[in-house]
Amino acid sequence: MSFFRRYAQNIGALIGLAILAVVVFVALAAPILYPGSPWQGVAEPLLPPFEDPAYPLGTDLLGRDIAAGIAYGARVSLLIGIISTAVAVVIGVAIGALAGFYGGRVDDMLMRFTEFFQTIPAFAMAVVLVAIFSPNITSITLAIAVVSWPPVARLVRGEFLSLRSREFVQAAVVVGQTGPRIMATQILPNAISPIIVTASLMVATAILTESSLSFLGLGDRNMMSWGFMIGAARTMLREAWWLSVFPGLAILITVLAINLIGEGLNDAMNPHLRGRKG
Amino acid sequence: MNATTPLLQVENLSIELPAGLDRKYAVENLSYTLNAGEILCVVGESGSGKSMTANAIMGLLPSYLKPSSGRILLKGRDLLAMSEAELARERGRTVSMIFQEPLSALNPLMTVGDQIAEVMLVHGEGDAASREQRVLELLDYVGLPDPASLRHSYPFRLSGGQRQRVMIAMALALEPAMLIADEPTTALDVTTQAQILDLIRRIQRAKGMGVLFITHDFGVVADIADKVVVMEKGLVVEQGTADEVLNRPKHPYTRRLIAAVPHPDENATRADADGDVLLEVRGLRKTYRSGGGLFTRPRIVKAVDDVSFTLRRGETLGVVGESGSGKSTLGRCILKLTDVDGGQILYRGKDIVPLSQAAFRPLRRHLQMVFQDPFASLNPRQTIGRILTDGPVANGMPLAEAEKKARELLSLVGLDPSAYDRYPHEFSGGQRQRVGIARALALDPELLVADESVSALDVSVQAQVLDLLQDLQKKLNIAVIFITHDLRVAAEVCDKIAVMYRGAIVEFGPPGEVFNAPRHAYTQQLIAAIPGRHWNPRAAVA
Known part of the structure; x- marks a missing residue:
């Protein structure tokens, strides 16, 4: 398929895909690799890394296995990243599509509403929302979705605005298709590439936001997460560097991989950039 | 210039296309001659390679296209053998070009007067005062109203026809011996087109220039051409004087094209529709x-x-x-x-x-x-x-x-x-x-x-x-x-x-x-x- 060939031309994008595949594999295999709970102390506390082959990344203050924590944390990060992005994309596409397609007063109202969300700093709003709704995985996911849909709405609005006046859309009006049908079958398929690219980058942002919330102690108390691990380790930064460095690396590598994928998708899907390296 | 040397001679020019396209050459074995004081029209449909020769003359071919054989002689000197620096000297001075879409050919952030003056500046012509004088002369010459104030306008303020006139003024700045016009009136309305065609013909006569005019429109050809070259899929199928090609076309492709030219049958009467x-x-x-x-x-x-x-x-x-x-x-x-x-x-x-x-x-x-x-x-x-x-x-x-x-x-x-x-x-x-x-x-x-x-x-x-x-x-x-x-x-x-x-x-x-x-x-x-x-x-x- 030509799309995959275009994507594969970008070495960085392939590396990103490979890293993400490893992260997904670790997340899925976590219960098999580490059958016990990651909260369970398994060895002596503050075991440094690379000393005991059973605990290659060492243990923390309470003797919990860091490697197990990272494996279980991958599940939380990916889950929250993907679901919150999906929710944000659904909200953003719906609002952007209505605003762009109908224009006029509908557009004005929806865009003022969007700007209302955009003017509040996203992270501060997420903190407030999680604090109000007591921290659990649902409220965190929703809070991240609520603060990240406005850019999608603006993007989709722009795409719809320009596609709406194209002749094939006019033709659909002339043959008698209804507004919602035109939006779904004529315009959306033509606007999907930039949406996918943005969404892929939003997954990375969502993972960072979740980590930051957990770092501040606003994570789900029952789920091990990378941000929580770093947050818990901050008092021991000088005595036990491995408590924060390994979860930090996990975040860095995962976010980097997703960004590489997003850029690769952008290059492959954006017809204007096609062949710019050739 | 020696009276027997033609202004432009294209000899057996072939330009190879990259492999994998539907034909091997963009233009193949192309030969034609343009004398001073002549208008040569190159006619063809889209994809016939008619613009390709113009780009080859100006050295504007994209990097993946290279002329594989033949010569382009301008006043007897082969353009294809010239270095980029030599070519740059000839461009604008001996040959200049006007394009189809004057809005995209003009710099939107520069006044039209500055753009015309720039042509002279890059060729080291005159000083600031004499260039300014020449700009006003040129604007007046191409029939633009009030050159002194129009000189300070930006391209977006002008109409399509006025922009094309500015382009022509730029092309004329150094009094070139030859003008290449690539579909210069296609983007214009018919009344504006008539004025621009008039202008090109008037300038050509006054300056004795040779004009290479590329078009798809046989009506335009009939209006201005002295000689015509008809191209199909990179090949010249017919060439001759305007009268020969237009009124006694020999090649079946030319005949087909001419037969397709819309022409009102002025005496036809139609039955009035009597439907509801x-x-x-x-x-x-x-x-x-x-x-x-x-x-x-x-x-x-x-x-x-x-x-x-x-x-x-x-x-x-x-x-x-x-x-x-x-x-x-x-x-x-x-x-x-x-x-x-x-x-x-x-x-x-x-x-x-x-x-x-x-x-x-x-x-x-x-x-x-x-x-x-x-x-x-x-x-x-x-x-x-x-x-x-x-x-x-x-x-x-x-x-x-x-x-x-x-x-x-x-x-x-x-x-x-x-x-x-x-x-x-x-x-x-x-x-x-x-x-x-x-x-x-x-x-x-x-x-x-x-x-x-x-x-x-x-x-x-x-x-x-x-x-x-x-x-x-x-x-x-x-x-x-x-x-x-x-x-x-x-x-x-x-x-x-x-x-x-x-x-x-x-x-x-x-x-x-x-x-x-x-x-x-x-x-x-x-x-x-x-x-x-x-x-x-x-x-x-x-």
Whole structure:
């Protein structure tokens, strides 16, 4: 398929895909690799890394296995990243599509509403929302979705605005298709590439936001997460560097991989950039 | 210059295309000669390689195209053997070029005077004061009003014709011996085109320049050419003096092209359509407002101003006008693609103006449209089958039946049944326009609005699509509103012609009457501006 060939031309994008595949594999295999709970102390506390082959990344203050924590944390990060992005994309596409397609007063109202969300700093709003709704995985996911849909709405609005006046859309009006049908079958398929690219980058942002919330102690108390691990380790930064460095690396590598994928998708899907390296 | 050396000699020029395309050469074994004081027209359809030689002369070929053999001799010196620095000296000084789209050829952030002065500056000509003097002279010479203040204008403030004049002034700045004009009037209205052609001819005569004029329009060729080169798929199929090629074409391809040139048969009389009145437009008005904030007054343009006409079943009404005359807006009003500010549109006696979009939707199937741009009017992500069935399905036809109908329509418009499962990008412009027509016909309409439906097509394809439209109209007895900027095309296919000027219909009548006895001054101007009016292509291929 030509799309995959275009994507594969970008070495960085392939590396990103490979890293993400490893992260997904670790997340899925976590219960098999580490059958016990990651909260369970398994060895002596503050075991440094690379000393005991059973605990290659060492243990923390309470003797919990860091490697197990990272494996279980991958599940939380990916889950929250993907679901919150999906929710944000659904909200953003719906609002952007209505605003762009109908224009006029509908557009004005929806865009003022969007700007209302955009003017509040996203992270501060997420903190407030999680604090109000007591921290659990649902409220965190929703809070991240609520603060990240406005850019999608603006993007989709722009795409719809320009596609709406194209002749094939006019033709659909002339043959008698209804507004919602035109939006779904004529315009959306033509606007999907930039949406996918943005969404892929939003997954990375969502993972960072979740980590930051957990770092501040606003994570789900029952789920091990990378941000929580770093947050818990901050008092021991000088005595036990491995408590924060390994979860930090996990975040860095995962976010980097997703960004590489997003850029690769952008290059492959954006017809204007096609062949710019050739 | 030695009197026996021609100005430009292209000898056996071949330019190879990258592997994997449908032909091996962009141009193959091309030879022609241009003398000083001559206008040589290179004619061909899109993809014939006609612009390629011009780009080769100017050294503007993209990096992946290299002339593989042959010579281009300018005053006896081979341009292909010159270094980039030598070539840069010749450009502008000996040869200069004007392009099709003057807006994209001018720098939008620089005043036109500065742009003309820059040409002289890069060639180290004169000092600031003498350059300034020359700029004003040039602007005056190309017929621009008030050079002293126009010199400080930015390109966006000028009209298309004025921009092209600025381009010509730039090209003339260094008094070149040769001018290359690549479709310089294609983007312009017909009256502006006539003025620019006049200007080019006047300058050419006055300066004794050689002009290489590239065009697709035989009418333009008939107006200005001394010699003609006809190209097809990279090969020269015929060349000779204008009189030879235009009036006694020998090669079958030339004959086919000339036969396809639209030409009004001025003596043809058509039987008046006596069907029922299908559409009656009364006092239609549409005004566009733009800009206008809290403190500024909005700009108001009367796009359609008190337009009235009636259209009968089986009749073709041609709406002719230049860009900005409101002809497209009129079509969009009739299909309710835009709001109307006043007047009535009676379809079968029922006024559709006050209807809401939802109330009008059931009526839409009777009023269909064929769009202008065959590339933009088909959804690139849908198969042809899907495009053709969407309409009937939206109007309540079961999918299986719509599918059957779509396949019938494909054969009706002369497309292969296998087209059903393919995507638009696999088709040529003419084939796509056939799909557009099939889509409109899928709903068995009573009225078809064709908005510039053939203007994006090559002349031979245009003739085929026009034939198809006329054929179908006779077969199905539908009424057609044919919107076009080309009076020749309108005269060929329409029963009645309405000439629009600034939103109003200024002339209305059968084509013979409009052509032979135009009453309104604007119509007279329009008819006088038709390129190649004195040449009868029908007689040439008879």
